[in-house]
Amino acid sequence: MKSPRIRNLALLVSLVLFFFPLAISPAQQPGPSGRSGVRTERVARSAATVQRPRLVLLIVVDQFRYDYLTRFGDLFGSRGIGRLMREGASWTDANFDHVPTFTAPGHAVFMTGAWPSQTGIVANDWYERDTGKKVKSVTDDSTRMLAGKQDELGYSPRRLLCSTVGDELRLADGDRSKVIGISSKNRSAILPAGRRANAAYWFSTDNGNMISSTYYFNKLPDWVVRFNNRHTADGWFGTRWDRLLPEPEYLKRAGKDDVPWENLDKSSNDTNFFPHVITGGATGASRLFYKALDYTPFSNDLLVSFAEEAIANERLGADDDTDLLSVSFSANDYVGHRFGPYSQEEMDMTLRVDQQIATLLDFVDSHVGLRNTIVIFTADHGASPVPEQAALMNLPGRRYQQADLLQLVEDGLKARYGRKDRPATDYIQTFSNRGETEQGLLNSNFYLNRAALKRDGIDLDECERAVGEITMQVPGVARYFTRAQLENKAVSPSDPVARRVLHGFYSQRSGDVIVVFEPFSILFDLPDDPTDPHSTATHGSPYSYDTHVPLIIMGRDFAAGSYAQEATPADIATTLAHELRVQAPSCAVGRVLAEAFTNTNRSVRP
Numbered sequence: 001m002k003s004p005r006i007r008n009l010a011l012l013v014s015l016v017l018f019f020f021p022l023a024i025s026p027a028q029q030p031g032p033s034g035r036s037g038v039r040t041e042r043v044a045r046s047a048a049t050v051q052r053p054r055l056v057l058l059i060v061v062d063q064f065r066y067d068y069l070t071r072f073g074d075l076f077g078s079r080g081i082g083r084l085m086r087e088g089a090s091w092t093d094a095n096f097d098h099v100p101t102f103t104a105p106g107h108a109v110f111m112t113g114a115w116p117s118q119t120g121i122v123a124n125d126w127y128e129r130d131t132g133k134k135v136k137s138v139t140d141d142s143t144r145m146l147a148g149k150q151d152e153l154g155y156s157p158r159r160l161l162c163s164t165v166g167d168e169l170r171l172a173d174g175d176r177s178k179v180i181g182i183s184s185k186n187r188s189a190i191l192p193a194g195r196r197a198n199a200a201y202w203f204s205t206d207n208g209n210m211i212s213s214t215y216y217f218n219k220l221p222d223w224v225v226r227f228n229n230r231h232t233a234d235g236w237f238g239t240r241w242d243r244l245l246p247e248p249e250y251l252k253r254a255g256k257d258d259v260p261w262e263n264l265d266k267s268s269n270d271t272n273f274f275p276h277v278i279t280g281g282a283t284g285a286s287r288l289f290y291k292a293l294d295y296t297p298f299s300n301d302l303l304v305s306f307a308e309e310a311i312a313n314e315r316l317g318a319d320d321d322t323d324l325l326s327v328s329f330s331a332n333d334y335v336g337h338r339f340g341p342y343s344q345e346e347m348d349m350t351l352r353v354d355q356q357i358a359t360l361l362d363f364v365d366s367h368v369g370l371r372n373t374i375v376i377f378t379a380d381h382g383a384s385p386v387p388e389q390a391a392l393m394n395l396p397g398r399r400y401q402q403a404d405l406l407q408l409v410e411d412g413l414k415a416r417y418g419r420k421d422r423p424a425t426d427y428i429q430t431f432s433n434r435g436e437t438e439q440g441l442l443n444s445n446f447y448l449n450r451a452a453l454k455r456d457g458i459d460l461d462e463c464e465r466a467v468g469e470i471t472m473q474v475p476g477v478a479r480y481f482t483r484a485q486l487e488n489k490a491v492s493p494s495d496p497v498a499r500r501v502l503h504g505f506y507s508q509r510s511g512d513v514i515v516v517f518e519p520f521s522i523l524f525d526l527p528d529d530p531t532d533p534h535s536t537a538t539h540g541s542p543y544s545y546d547t548h549v550p551l552i553i554m555g556r557d558f559a560a561g562s563y564a565q566e567a568t569p570a571d572i573a574t575t576l577a578h579e580l581r582v583q584a585p586s587c588a589v590g591r592v593l594a595e596a597f598t599n600t601n602r603s604v605r606p
C-alpha cells in the first residue's frame, strides 16, 4: 500500500534515529547545558521550530477591564496574573471592535478570530424572525442537558457559524487533540471551545452540578460524575466573604464600601458591604444559594478545582497532539454588575482571581509544564461606571429604562403613521419568550413588523429612519444605524462607532434599527427571570471602558514585554493558528501578532 518513496523515507528515518539517538526526542533533552554542547543546542533549536506546544490554556476573566492591570497590578502575587504580566507578551491597546460588547459575542471572538457579523453571535440572546421566539446564543432544543434538571432542554454551539482554533486542531490531526471549555456560564464554556469540541461544562444554579449537554456525548465522563457527587459547591454555604487586604487599600483604589448606588434587590438577601455571608436567603444548599454563589469569589474556586480535574483526568497536554482548554471565570462579571467597576467588591474579586489563576498555572506547570503551554489571558468586555456614581464624578451619562424608549417609539410611530383606518400600533414586531409576548426591542435593536408595514403600504427603509429619528429625541441617544445603511455598507469603516456597529450586525439575527447611546449612558432592562438581581452597572457600548481589555500571551515563542501596537482579541485565533501550524479558523480576520515573536518563532516553518 505504501509507495516505495515513503518506504525509503521510513528506512532513512530509522537509520538516522539509530545513529543519532539524540534526535529522537529533542524536547526531553536537557537545555543548552546538555551533554554535547553545540550539537545539543542546534538540535534543540531546530526541535523548537517543529514541536508544537502541548497545551493551549485560554484564561478569560469575564468583565475584566484593562485598567484592572494598572489599578491593582502592584497588588498581584508573582505566580498568577503577575507572572503573566512579567513573563508574557502584553498588548496595552487591545480593543474589541464590535457592539454590543456582551459576553456571548466576546467569547465567540477569541478562538474564531472573527466578529459577530461573521460568527452570528450578535448578543447573549436575540429575536429569531423565523420562529418568532427569543433565543439564547447557545440554546439548542435538539439536545438535552446532562446532570441538569429532569428533561431540561440543552445548549450547544450550533448557532456559532465559524470554526474555532480547537476545531481546526481536531480537523488537522484526526481528532487526536482534545478541546474542552469550562465556565460558570454556559455560553462562556461553549463558544470558545467550538463546534467540534470534545466537551463544554458549566455550572447549574438549579442543583450545583457542573453540567453539559447531549451535543457532546450521551453521558457525562465518570470523573465529572465523581466531581458532582462530592457536592463541592455546597461546602460554601454560609461562608463569609471578607476583604483579602485591610480596608485602607480598598478605600484608596475603589472608594467607600457602603454606597447607595449599590442597590441590591431583596432576592439576593445580602448587604452591599463586607462581609458578605453566602446563603442566598436559603437555609441550606438550594437554588437560591447556588445563584448567590455565582456572585462570590468561591464560584471561581469551584471552576479551578474542576479545571484541575479536567487536566488530570483527560490527560490534557500529555502528548504532542496539542490540546486546548478554555477556562472563563464568570463571577467577576456578576459581581461587577452588582457593585460596579469602582467598588471594593470588584477590586477584591480581581485580587482573588489573581490567586485563583496562580493556583491553576501552578497546577498546569506541575502536570504539563508551562514551557510546553501557551497561556492566553484576556476578557470578553469591560464595564461602565455605575451611572449614579459617574454623575458624582462629574462624568456625563445616565440610566435609561428600555420600556421608556419603547413607549416613546411606539407613540412616535402612531403619531407619524396613524390614521383612522390605520392605527399604526403594531409596527414593532412581537416575539414570544417563555410563554410571554415581548415587544421587539433587545440589545438596543428595534425589530420592525415587516408584514404590518407592507399591509399599510409603508416602506421599511423609511420606517427605520423614522424610528431612528424618534429615538434621537432622547437626550442620551448619540446616533442610530438602520438595516438599510448597514446592509448597503453605507457607513465608513474609519468611523470607529460605525465600524463597531457594522461588525456587530448579522442580517438574519440583528434588528432593523440600532441605537447607540452617548458615553457613560446605559439602557437597562429588567431581567428575564424575576429572581435574577437587577444590574447596578453594565456594559455593551462601543466605548473604551467596554472595549479595552487585557491581551497577554505567555509561551516560549513569545518575547515577554509590553506592546503598544493596536490589537484586538480576534488576533488571538490568527496568532494561534500560525503558532500551531493549523488552518486559520474559517472566518478569521485578526492579524498575527508577530511583533512579539522570538527568533525561534520566525525561523524555518512549513
Ligand SMILES: [Zn+2]
Binding pocket: 062, 063, 102, 103, 104, 333, 380, 381
Ligand atoms: Zn461577560
